[in-house]
Amino acid sequence: MALASGTGEDVAALMSTSARMRWRLSRRTGSAILAAFALAVIGVWAWNAWQVPAHELLVDDDAAGEAVSVASPSASDAARGVTAYISGAVPSPGVYSAPAGARVHVFVDLAGGLDDEADTSAVNLAAPVTDGSHIVVPRLGEQSEEPGMINLNTADVDELDDLPGIGPALAEAIVAWREENGPFTAIEDLLNVPGIGESKLEDVRDRVVI
Numbered sequence: 364m365a366l367a368s369g370t371g372e373d374v375a376a377l378m379s380t381s382a383r384m385r386w387r388l389s390r391r392t393g394s395a396i397l398a399a400f401a402l403a404v405i406g407v408w409a410w411n412a413w414q415v416p417a418h419e420l421l422v423d424d425d426a427a428g429e430a431v432s433v434a435s436p437s438a439s440d441a442a443r444g445v446t447a448y449i450s451g452a453v454p455s456p457g458v459y460s461a462p463a464g465a466r467v468h469v470f471v472d473l474a475g476g477l478d479d480e481a482d483t484s485a486v487n488l489a490a491p492v493t494d495g496s497h498i499v500v501p502r503l504g505e506q507s508e509e510p511g512m513i514n515l516n517t518a519d520v521d522e523l524d525d526l527p528g529i530g531p532a533l534a535e536a537i538v539a540w541r542e543e544n545g546p547f548t549a550i551e552d553l554l555n556v557p558g559i560g561e562s563k564l565e566d567v568r569d570r571v572v573i
Contacts, residue, residue: 487545
């Protein structure tokens with residue numbers, strides 16, 4: 364009986380130990396599964412996060428491409444150059460063409476230079492020329508004003524204020540531009556004055572001379 368009882372207790376102890384081992388194994392297995400799942404989630408998050416810079420770089424490349432395409436027309440405009448009509452105290456008045464950015468002196472040279480009678484104080488040889496301009500080189504003592512016309516190079520603020528669409532502020536801007544850049548060489552030079560566009564230029568074109 365003692366042997367049988369001892370054997371029964373040993374069997375029970377073994378069964379209890381086996382159950383605890385199985386529980387520990389199940390717990391470790393569950394922990395391993397959870398750890399694997401967590402690593403998978405982190406891996407997916409890291410992959411998505413890594414993809415964002417590449418996407419942003421693609422957008423930046425596209426933006427750069429658009430910037431280049433916008434700049435292209437300017438280069439094309441520069442290649443076309445400028446054409447202007449020059450008259451007055453030059454040997455060969457006429458229509459001439461020059462590279463974009465050309466100054467008045469380039470067109471004066473194309474027209475044969477200045478006559479001995481040219482009023483050099485009334486022409487700014489360094490002024491830029493816009494396409495379609497009319498450059499007038501006045502002669503000494505020459506009065507270019509016609510009745511009712513306003514000379515852009517001699518008019519004061521009050522006289523310029525009388526022009527259609529030109530108020531006191533624009534009149535002062537015209538005088539300031541003239542003092543900084545020298546005499547106007549073409550009516551189209553008014554476009555270089557801040558606040559004057561094509562529409563306002565057309566409003567005063569028939570009322571001004573240089």
